Amino acid sequence: MSSALKLLRLLDVVGESEDPVRVADLARTLGATRSEVHRHLVTLVAAGWMERLPDGAYQLTVKAAHLGHAALQHAGFGDRVSAMLVDLAAETGQSVCLAVLDDDATRVVKRAEPGTAAHVTLALGRRLDLRFGATGRVLLAFADPAVVAGLRARDVDVPTDAELAEIRERGYALIPETDPDGGLAAIAFPVSGRTGEPSVALCAVGSRTGFDPLTAREPLAAAAARLSRLTTSVDPGADAPWGS
Known part of the structure; x- marks a missing residue:
């Protein structure tokens, strides 16, 4: 082992x-x-x-890419999601991604960039901080408390209980003002998987000097809800329209 x-x-x-x-x-x-x-x-x-x-x-080799694609399919995220992310990137004018919990960080598993020059590029496979990243904050807020407790037991830096409660109440997470990097602005919403529990985060991110994340709140919330409906009620191999 x-x-x-x-x-x-x-x-x-x-x-x-x-x-x-x-x-x-x-x-x-x-x-x-x-x-x-x-x-x-x-x-x-x-x-x-x-x-x-x-x-x-x-x-x-490309075998790794094939497995990653299969994992997204198993989670309910078929090829149709790519078009949705492209549209969302164009609408917000920012980089958009899907990220999942990956031990002591989150990992980008799907992304799209706006047609114009993007301020931030979220490379596939990039790992994002749990304490100050919007994706990590929102996924931990809606995760099983045992997951958060386990991370703290390993001395992984995670948001406080008060921060997580606030994120659950408003339904989304932002990069906090206390972010030591300070150069990024992001907003992330949870997306429910087939079990009904949020397993993926939908995020828009850009430069703090050029992107107010709250301007992307409504389109991102609508997209997250749509993705949740897709993964919980639609066969990812089917060709049903988005609205079904």
């Missing part, structure tokens, strides 16, 4: 990199030996998950 978890953690780290990765860099990030990292990479290459480049670096 320990070896399998280490291999999966390696995949997580590779997925967070925009460029091919090298054994030494992975070993340093993971706190592992080069031989251990190399052994895992050889396994992933043999399984078809990664490939070795002529310069010695490694990169993911």
Whole structure:
């Protein structure tokens, strides 16, 4: 089990990199030996998950993209959602994404950019902070309390109970004014999955100097409600219209 978890953690780290990765860099990030990292990479290459480049670096194959797409399908988010996100990005003029809880962060699993130059690009696979990210704040606000308690037990920095209660009351989350980065503005709504519990966050994000997130509140709320209806009542493989 320990070896399998280490291999999966390696995949997580590779997925967070925009460029091919090298054994030494992975070993340093993971706190592992080069031989251990190399052994895992050889396994992933043999399984078809990664490939070795002529310069010695490694990169993911399209098999990883296929699994990610399948995960979205299983969660009820079919290809039709892409068009919806594109429309929402055009309407708000900002980057729009879907993100899910991923251990001590949230991870972008689908995104769209406006037709004009975007202030912020949310790359697929990017991990976002739970304490100061709008997606993490809204997902934790509506999560099982045991999830929040478990994160706190591991000393993961999460919003206070008062903050989470406030987010639940108003139904959406913003990046707080206390954000140490201070350069981003975002608003995120929860989207219910097939179990009826929010498992995905819909978010619009832009530069704090050029984007008032409250201007996107109504279109984002409507889109989140539409997505919730889609995932809870419509077969993702069907071709039913959006309104059904």
